[in-house]
Amino acid sequence: xxxxxxxxxxxxxxxxxxxxxxxxxxxxxxxxxxxxxxxxxxxxxxxxxxxxxxxxxxxxxxxxxxxxxxxxxxxxxxxxxxxxxxxxxxxxxxxxxxxxxxxxxxxxxxxxxxxxxxxxxxxxxxxxxxxxxxxxxxxxxxxxxxxxxxxxxxxxxxxxxxxxxxxxxxxxxxxxxxxxxxxxxxxxxxxxxxxxxxxxxxxxxxxxxxxxxxxxxxxxxxxxxxxxxxxxxxxxxxxxxxxxxxxxxxxxxxxxxxxxxxxxxxxxxxxxxxxxxxxxxxxxxxxxxxxxxxxxxxxxxxxxxxxxxxxxxxxxxxxxxxxxxxxxxxxxxxxxxxxxxxxxxxxxxxxxxxxxxxxxxxxxxxxxxxxxxxxxxxxxxxxxxxxxxxxxxxxxxxxxxxxxxxxxxxxxxxxxxxxxxxxxxxxxxxxxx
Numbered sequence: 175x176x177x178x179x180x181x182x183x184x185x186x187x188x189x190x191x192x193x194x195x196x197x198x199x200x201x202x203x204x205x206x207x208x209x210x211x212x213x214x215x216x217x218x219x220x221x222x223x224x225x226x227x228x229x230x231x232x233x234x235x236x237x238x239x240x241x242x243x244x245x246x247x248x249x250x251x252x253x254x255x256x257x258x259x260x261x262x263x264x265x266x267x268x269x270x271x272x273x274x275x276x277x278x279x280x281x282x283x284x285x286x287x288x289x290x291x292x293x294x295x296x297x298x299x300x301x302x303x304x305x306x307x308x309x310x311x312x313x314x315x316x317x318x319x320x321x322x323x324x325x326x327x328x329x330x331x332x333x334x335x336x337x338x339x340x341x342x343x344x345x346x347x348x349x350x351x352x353x354x355x356x357x358x359x360x361x362x363x364x365x366x367x368x369x370x371x372x373x374x375x376x377x378x379x380x381x382x383x384x385x386x387x388x389x390x391x392x393x394x395x396x397x398x399x400x401x402x403x404x405x406x407x408x409x410x411x412x413x414x415x416x417x418x419x420x421x422x423x424x425x426x427x428x429x430x431x432x433x434x435x436x437x438x439x440x441x442x443x444x445x446x447x448x449x450x451x452x453x454x455x456x457x458x459x460x461x462x463x464x465x466x467x468x469x470x471x472x473x474x475x476x477x478x479x480x481x482x483x484x485x486x487x488x489x490x491x492x493x494x495x496x497x498x499x500x501x502x503x504x505x506x507x508x509x510x511x512x513x514x515x516x517x518x519x520x521x522x523x524x525x526x527x528x529x530x531x532x533x534x535x536x537x538x539x540x541x542x543x544x545x546x547x548x549x550x551x552x553x554x555x556x557x558x559x560x561x562x563x564x565x566x567x568x569x570x571x572x573x574x575x576x577x578x579x580x581x582x583x584x585x586x587x588x589x590x591x592x593x594x595x596x597x598x599x600x601x602x603x604x605x606x607x
Contacts, residue, residue: 198319200427204481206326209333211420211482214343220412222343223419224405227398229289229347233296234394236270239386241301243379245308245440245515256305257366262376263301264368270294284340292348299351302358307440310361314437317357321350382519389523392530396556397422399530400549403537410545418546420482421492428470428497431462432504439511448512449572454586456508456579463504467497492550499554502561509564525567529560 214222240262247255270293277290306314328349332342359365395402401419404410435455439448475490482489506526513522533556540548569576 200430202319202322202326203427204477206322206329207423208481209326209329210346211486213329213333213338214416215338216413216416216485218338218340218343218412218416219419220405220415220417221340222347223401223415224412225285225288225340225344226347227401227405228285229292229296230394230398231391231402232289233293233300234391235387236266236293236297237300237387237390238266238380238383239388239390240266240376240379240383241304242386242390242514242519243382244305246382246517247379248308249515256309256362257364258372258375259301259305260362260364261366261368261371263298264366265371266301267294267298268368270297288344292344292351295348295351295355299354302362303354306358306361307437311437311440313357313361317354317361320357321353324353325349382517385519385523386514389519389526392523392526396526396530396533396560397553399533400537400541400553403534403541404546404549408541410541414546417486417489418492418549420478420486420489421496421546421550424470424474424478424489424493425496425500428463428466428500429504429507431466432459432500432507435459436507436511439508440515449574452508452512452568453574453578456505457582457586459504459508460501460580463501467500470497488546492546495547495550495554499557499561502565503557505561505565505568506557506563509568512568521567525563526560528563529556532556532559 211219241259244255244259247259252258274290274294278287281287281290303314303317306317325346329346332346336342401415401422404415404418405412435458439452439455471494474493475487478486478490478493506529510522513519533552536552536555537549540552542548544551565579568574569579
C-alpha cells in the first residue's frame, strides 16, 4: 500500500513523472550502451553514425513538418483535428514505403538503400511521438521507456548470439520506431482510413508544415551536420567519428532535464501561453542541468572505460567540450515550445537558421584543423548562439526581467521549501503506512 502511495505522488505531477522516467531510463540506457559500444567498436559505430545522421535528415525532410501545426490547430478548436492529422500521416507512410522499396531496388549504394527502407517507419514514428506528447505526455514517456528496455534486451541478445555487422546495428535503430508506432496507435485508439485523408486540409497545413519542416531540418542539422561533414565532406576516419558519436551520446544525457521540461510544456502551451510556467521551468531546469553536467564531467571517463572499453577513452574530451553547450541550448528547447504553439514559426526559424549557419561555417574551419574536437567546438558555438537568441527574444517579447529567469524570488524559495517539506512528509507517511 505504501509503495502505491509513493508511486501515486511521483506520477501525479507531469514534470516529476517525466523527469523521473528519463532519469530511470538512463540506467537502462547505460546497460544498452555498454553492450552496444562493445558490440560495434569505434569503426562500426562511426559508420552507423554516418548512416543514422543521413537517415535523420531524410526522415525530417520527408515529414514535411505536417505534424508540427497540430498543437496550434488543437488550441484553435479545429473539429476532429486528431483524425485529420492521422489520416494524412498514414497516407504519407504508405506512399513513402512504396517509394522506399522502389529506391532499394534501383540504387546501388548500401547506405542509400538502408535509408530508403528505414525512413518511412522513422517518419511515422516521429509524427506519432509528437502527437502523443501533445495528447498524453505521461504515456509518451511510457513509450520512451518501453522502447528503451526493449532495445536494451535486443542489444544484449545480439551481443551474445550474433556477429558484428552493420545490418544488426541498423536493426537496433528501427526497433524503437516500430514500438513507438504500435504503442501510439494503440493509445490513441484510432486507425483511420488513409484513403479518406482530407486533402484540402492537407493543402491548408502544407505552408505551415513546409516552414516547420525547414525548421526541424535546421534543428537536425544543428545536431547532425558535424557528423555528416566529417563523414562525407572531409573523410574523417570512421573510428574518429565513432569516438565523436560516443561523446555526443554521453553529453546528451545532459539533455534529459531540458527535454523533460520541453515535453511537458508542449502540452501546456497547446492550451495557453503559460508564461509564468515557462519562466519557472527555465529556472528549475538551470540548476538541475548544472547538477547533471557535474555528474557527467565527474563520471565521464570511468563510465566510458566501463561501458565501452578503454579503446573509446578519446571520446571523453569530446564529451567535456560538448556539455558546455547544454545550458544555453536548453533555453532554445524550452522557449521554442511557446513560439511553436503561438504559431510564431518564422521567428523560431530565423533564429535557429542563424545558429545552423554558424555551425556550418565553423565546421568548415575547425574540422580540417582539429577533426572531431573541431566539430565539438563548432557545436558549442552554435548552441550558444541559438540559446542566446531565443533567451534575448523571450525576455524582450514578454517583458521578463533577466533576473526572473535565473534567480528564485524569496516567495518562490519559501514556496519550494514548503512544497518539498510537504512532499517529503507525505512520502514518509506513505512508507509508514
